[in-house]
Amino acid sequence: MCGIVGYIGDKQAQSILLSALSMLEYRGYDSCGIAVVSNGIKSYKNVLRVAEMKEIAPQIIGTVGIGHTRWATCGEPTRVNAHPHFDCTGNIAVVHNGVITNYPVLKQKLINDGHEFVSDTDTEVIPHLIEKYYKGDLEKAVELALLDIQGSYAIAVIGAGENKLVVARKDSPLIIGVGDRETFVASDVPAILDYTNQVIYLDDGDIGVITGDGIKIKKDGLEIHREEHKILWSVEAAQKAGYEHFMLKEIHEQPKVIRDTLSEYTQMSEPIVDLENLREDDRSILILACGTSYNAGLVGKYIMEDLVGVPVRVEIASEFSCYGQTPEKTLAFVISQSGETADVLKAIRKLKGVQCHVVAVTNVVGSSISRIADQTIYTRAGPEISVAATKSFIAQLMVLYWLAMSYSKVDAKRLADILLELRQLPSKVQWMLDNGEDILQCARYLARFENVFFIGRGLNYPIALEGALKLKEISYIHAEGYAAGELKHGPFSLLGENTPVITITGQDSTYESILTNIKEVKARKSPLIALTGDGDEAIKEFVDMVITVPRVDPIFSPVVNTVALQLLAYYTARERDCPIDFPRNLAKSVTVE
Ligand code: AGP
Helix, strand or coil, X not given: CCEEEEEECCCCHHHHHHHHHHCCHHHCCXXXXXXXXXXXXXXXXXXXXXXXXXHHCCCCCCCEEEEEEECCCCCCCCCCCCCCEECCCCCEEEEEEEEXXXXXXXXXXHHXXXXXXXXXXXXXHHHHHHHHHCCCCHHHHHHHHHHHCCEEEEEEEEECCCCEEEEEEEECCCEEEECCCCEEEECCHHHCCCCCCEEEECCCCEEEEEECCEEEEEECCEEECCCCEECCCCCHHHCCCCCCXXXXXXHHCXXXXXXXXXXXXXXXXXXXXXXXXXXXXXXXXXXXXCHHXXXXXXXXXXXXXXXXXXXXXXXXXXXXXXXXXXXXXXXXXXXXXXXXXXXXXXXXHHHHHCCCEEEEEECCCCCHHHHHCCEEEECCXXXXXXXCCCHHHHHHHHXXXXXXXXXXXXXXXXXXXXXXXXXXXXXXXXXXXXCCHHHHHHHHHHCCCCEEEEEECHHXXXXXXXXXXXXXXXXXXXXXXXXXXXXXXXXXXXXXXXXXXXXXXXXXXXXXHHHHHHHHHHHCCCCEEEEEEXXXXXXXXXXCEEEEECCCCHHHHHHHHHHHHHHHHHHHHHXXXXXXXXXXXXXXXXXXX
16 A cells, blocks of 8 residues: 655655645555655655645755655554655655565664664665665665565655656556656556646566656666556546545546446447357356455346356455465456555466466556456546545446446347446436435434444345445444345344344345345344335335435346445445545555455
């Protein structure tokens, strides 16, 4: 996790570093800091959010600098553990995102050589190693230091009196933003969108040296050329645009996300994934992901098995990467909004080891996952800043629907109906967004409880999981998602007046069964909130509150139900005064295992 930035140009670095850092807080926000080349190096860091830092940091004059916003992995969030970290002389400063796995050994050797450490972090070994190798050439010293290091890193380094930034990456993201007489470094694109839309994506093993004269990139000791790419995201796409929180803005963007993703893929003449051979060879599909992306994968299983008729296995990437078995040559889809999730990257490496064909579904162009997969399908959600995934989940579902429909074996009439419904989906989601009064009422009610169950069946079982994940993530209410039929196999012992149950009531063959489950829950006195289709009067007799969603073809019920549950989580968290976009202990891009 963590966000790093760097600047070199003709403007004062401090305000640019802080504004860029504020766009990376989704990567971590335990503490932050900057260092600027300024008659030596001057630095300010503390256990603060970037906005507070902007208010109180002393002004440092200088046009070359680095910055960091932290998600603590090694060492508690304290001022001393905050980045940048320094060597003994204070002449070398480093910001780092990643984990140095052999730091205990390196640290002990450096201590034996007389180096003094002040923090508990793994990062601090980097400036000390650079100091050890420094003989007047910062670039050379960084190169040599990196040879000693094991683990993952994206780093930016400055030296006293040096008019340059030295950067490097391995298994952690790093981009270079190319401006007019100024250059930026960042963990991710939103940090630099205010200044430039031209970026260079660094690859693993790249070391870059950025000076007033230009950008030099080396790999394995040889100078190489990396293309510049134009970013199509607008500055506004990464701003709140008047919404109270990024999450609310991102929820409201979903009708557009559905349109954008569909118009992109329905215009393709060639299917990009060969599912035909798969069916003939009698093989299966494997889907791997974490968190919300895993829940999207579970929905994918239901729709692909239904429409394509091939068996689909869905696995949690962190489990699979360590313990999973897979037949050779399986077709695997890996789903990751950020494209940087360490557990997913590890799973891909394992799959490639047994010659599986890996298709990445990600929202971030140039992300690590897209670089190592065999093929990439991009979701068109635009930048998602809030830690809670919303529009990226819906965009992932759209890709999965599109894949399933492209290879569908259902009859033409059914397919035409599905397509028609798909075209109406943005306006139905818009209806949800415009008519959320019942959701707000339920949220006000829910906010007083500490334990909640979400239940669903079939296609809406993953939506129960997603509803619970969203609620616990941002409102800090303990929430569990369950297959409705499972509740009686244990969780019933927890039901009662203080444990509401939210039922996702599909308008399909699951309706009667879930009604039975609702009655069972009612008999245990749990308050009941039902999400159900417009016009379902019958259910009101059995539940305490109803959230109405528009009627859709049952195959698309996960879309409208998810949007309702996102709003429910959002309003509940707001009612409880939680920091919605940046929930405690979390980060958007989980780059540690
Ligand atoms: C969702 O709200 C969470 N922030 C989290 O579960 C997330 O989906 C998970 O960490 C996976 O991230 P990815 O999609 O970027 O791989």
